[in-house]
Amino acid sequence: MCGIVGYVGRHRAGNLMLDGLKRLEYRGYDSSGMAVLTANGLDLVKRTGRVKNLEEALTESQLGGSLGISHTRWATHGDVTEANAHPHLSSDGKIALVHNGVIENYLGMKKFLVGKGYSFRSETDSEALANLIAYHYAKEPEESGKNRFLESVRKSLQHVEGTYGIAVICTDAPDELIGARKGSPLIIGIGKGENLIASDVNAITHCTQNVVYLNDNEVVHLHNDDFSITTVSSKNVEAVIHQVDWDTTEAELGDYHHFMEKEIFEQPTALENGMRGRFSDDSSTAVFGGLNLSPQELRHVDRILFLACGTAWHACLVAEYLIERYARIPVEVEYASEFRYRNAPLDKNTLVFAISQSGETIDTLAALREAKRKGYRTLSINNSVGSTIARECDGGIYQHAGPEIGVASTKAFTSQIMLCAMVALYLGRLRDLSYGDGVDIVKALKQLPELIRDVLGQSDKVAAIAKQYASYEDCLFLGRQLMFPIALEGALKLKEISYIHAEGYPAAEMKHGPIALISEKCPSVFLATSGEIFQKSLANIQEVKARKGKVICIATEECDIPEDLIDDLILVPECHEIIKPILMSIPVQLFSYYVALERGCDVDKPRNLAKSVTVE
Numbered sequence: 001m002c003g004i005v006g007y008v009g010r011h012r013a014g015n016l017m018l019d020g021l022k023r024l025e026y027r028g029y030d031s032s033g034m035a036v037l038t039a040n041g042l043d044l045v046k047r048t049g050r051v052k053n054l055e056e057a058l059t060e061s062q063l064g065g066s067l068g069i070s071h072t073r074w075a076t077h078g079d080v081t082e083a084n085a086h087p088h089l090s091s092d093g094k095i096a097l098v099h100n101g102v103i104e105n106y107l108g109m110k111k112f113l114v115g116k117g118y119s120f121r122s123e124t125d126s127e128a129l130a131n132l133i134a135y136h137y138a139k140e141p142e143e144s145g146k147n148r149f150l151e152s153v154r155k156s157l158q159h160v161e162g163t164y165g166i167a168v169i170c171t172d173a174p175d176e177l178i179g180a181r182k183g184s185p186l187i188i189g190i191g192k193g194e195n196l197i198a199s200d201v202n203a204i205t206h207c208t209q210n211v212v213y214l215n216d217n218e219v220v221h222l223h224n225d226d227f228s229i230t231t232v233s234s235k236n237v238e239a240v241i242h243q244v245d246w247d248t249t250e251a252e253l254g255d256y257h258h259f260m261e262k263e264i265f266e267q268p269t270a271l272e273n274g275m276r277g278r279f280s281d282d283s284s285t286a287v288f289g290g291l292n293l294s295p296q297e298l299r300h301v302d303r304i305l306f307l308a309c310g311t312a313w314h315a316c317l318v319a320e321y322l323i324e325r326y327a328r329i330p331v332e333v334e335y336a337s338e339f340r341y342r343n344a345p346l347d348k349n350t351l352v353f354a355i356s357q358s359g360e361t362i363d364t365l366a367a368l369r370e371a372k373r374k375g376y377r378t379l380s381i382n383n384s385v386g387s388t389i390a391r392e393c394d395g396g397i398y399q400h401a402g403p404e405i406g407v408a409s410t411k412a413f414t415s416q417i418m419l420c421a422m423v424a425l426y427l428g429r430l431r432d433l434s435y436g437d438g439v440d441i442v443k444a445l446k447q448l449p450e451l452i453r454d455v456l457g458q459s460d461k462v463a464a465i466a467k468q469y470a471s472y473e474d475c476l477f478l479g480r481q482l483m484f485p486i487a488l489e490g491a492l493k494l495k496e497i498s499y500i501h502a503e504g505y506p507a508a509e510m511k512h513g514p515i516a517l518i519s520e521k522c523p524s525v526f527l528a529t530s531g532e533i534f535q536k537s538l539a540n541i542q543e544v545k546a547r548k549g550k551v552i553c554i555a556t557e558e559c560d561i562p563e564d565l566i567d568d569l570i571l572v573p574e575c576h577e578i579i580k581p582i583l584m585s586i587p588v589q590l591f592s593y594y595v596a597l598e599r600g601c602d603v604d605k606p607r608n609l610a611k612s613v614t615v616e
């Protein structure tokens with residue numbers, strides 16, 4: 001949520017930052033801006049709308065400076081206006097700052113600074129920090145022997161309540177870039193004769209693969225050729241440089257029209273990468289390298305608590321079914337945002353699992369910290385190597401699904417479910433799951449990529465069906481048992497990218513209220529799988545049909561569905577129960593994607609949303 005790129009070096013900062021901003025646009029896209037120090041002083045350009053608007057406004061000289069900061073915004077305080085876009089300048093014109101996060105005590109700060117003669121142009125909390133740094137800078141004695149700019153940033157941060165990831169420059173310091181973080185991700189890119197700051201690895205891999213992940217309460221001071229890290233209270237910190245193993249082409253669109261489309265079609269490979277090397281030699285269980293818990297310790301776990309938000313929370317609901325069924329361990333699933341403020345009593349043998357694609361979602365991170373504070377073992381499943389959640393957990397599993405750029409999560413969701421299925425298998429085999437059952441599950445998981453390819457082969461058919469339903473304004477997604485979380489996910493996908501009001505329900509719950517919504521104006525997407533509850537699902541379809549509701553049925557091949565009961569049918573291959581939630585998700589994703597396309601929506605950048613929610 002909001003993206004930051006800063007540069008100090010010998011090259012054209014503007015060009016490099018612009019490339020970075022384009023890669024970060026999915027983090028926020030209501031406005032963007034850039035401040036570059038040029039021969040003529042500090043040059044500031046801001047535009048509302050997409051990064052291309054900023055690009056059109058930048059001049060040769062602005063692009064040419066070799067120190068700068070830039071930002072792409074997702075509004076928290078204040079409307080979407082040029083004045084509210086970042087960077088923000090201090091009123092004396094000396095300090096420029098970009099900020100992600102929320103400064104909770106900014107009103108008090110503002111009052112104090114106005115009293116000291118500083119003025120404000122925007123409605124943002126961030127501008128208060130720019131002015132506070134300028135205030136401390138003006139007060140810092142020239143001859144203190146300390147770096148004046150750095151001291152003023154540190155002093156100001158000591159007064160901040162809330163969260164921040166910032167990049168700051170000062171007109172008196174033409175080769176210095178300062179960054180700091182608390183609760184909002186920030187990384188440093190170490191180049192040759194140049195260094196960068198960004199909120200996301202993705203923004204700098206075109207310049208360097210060497211990165212340092214900044215921790216909370218740390219401040220980095222960068223020059224062309226060196227950098228140092230201290231804490232806000234001036235303690236030295238030893239930097240650990242990591243090499244990111246990132247294929248930059250993975251974050252490019254290639255021949256696809258949208259990242260969402262690309263990511264839906266990448267699922268066979270994304271899942272293959274996630275399972276590679278993670279099965280035992282006898283193919284009867286899963287193996288994970290990074291859990292940092294021995295099989296003995298895991299045998300003592302008597303409850304698992306999953307924490308997540310949004311789509312990842314839906315993946316947790318699938319995990320609940322699978323782990324309870326195959327490993328016989330009770331599971332609870334909590335919205336991270338709710339858990340963090342509840343004083344939930346947990347047993348000492350509870351294992352806490354956080355699921356997050358980005359590894360930076362603030363609510364998930366805060367809930368995880370709360371669980372850690374209480375002394376629980378924490379593990380995570382996430383897709384971003386080096387992310388804060390991955391670093392702060394006791395152990396975890398990387399998804400290896402490749403960068404997910406589309407704001408609506410697709411391949412990360414199915415990869416999370418697959419890894420949850422593998423966790424269920426692993427924990428089950430540590431307990432009572434038989435060798436034969438384990439072998440069957442491994443076989444099913446290995447078949448997944450091919451089966452997904454089969455379903456993707458029906459994309460034209462799904463597109464044709466989606467076209468018929470694109471003009472409706474309401475839609476229900478209904479499913480039982482393992483299909484209930486997929487129904488929730490289907491409703492979320494449809495509403496977030498096509499702005500159709502959609503709700504997911506357990507199909508049998510219909511009778512307890514939502515059935516009142518059914519009419520010829522509200523179609524239902526039914527998710528039906530073969531097996532013991534198929535007849536019950538059929539009965540629920542009948543209930544909808546009897547009330548003139550249109551029915552789109554997504555079903556596994558062995559489901560025998562009378563033709564007159566449904567309007568449209570999409571079949572997926574019959575398969576082992578454990579992989580059904582994944583296969584059934586594919587038509588649901590395609591349906592939402594094609595409906596949104598038909599409605600002319602901006603699929604990758606839906607209104608009001610941004611990838612990776614780093615504010616509460």
Ligand code: F6R
Pocket residue numbers: 309310311312313355356357358359360361364407408409410492493496612613
């Ligand atoms: C919806 C979507 C969001 C995310 C949620 C959590 O398509 O992508 O609901 O799932 O914001 O994000 P992560 O997984 O990064 O913690």
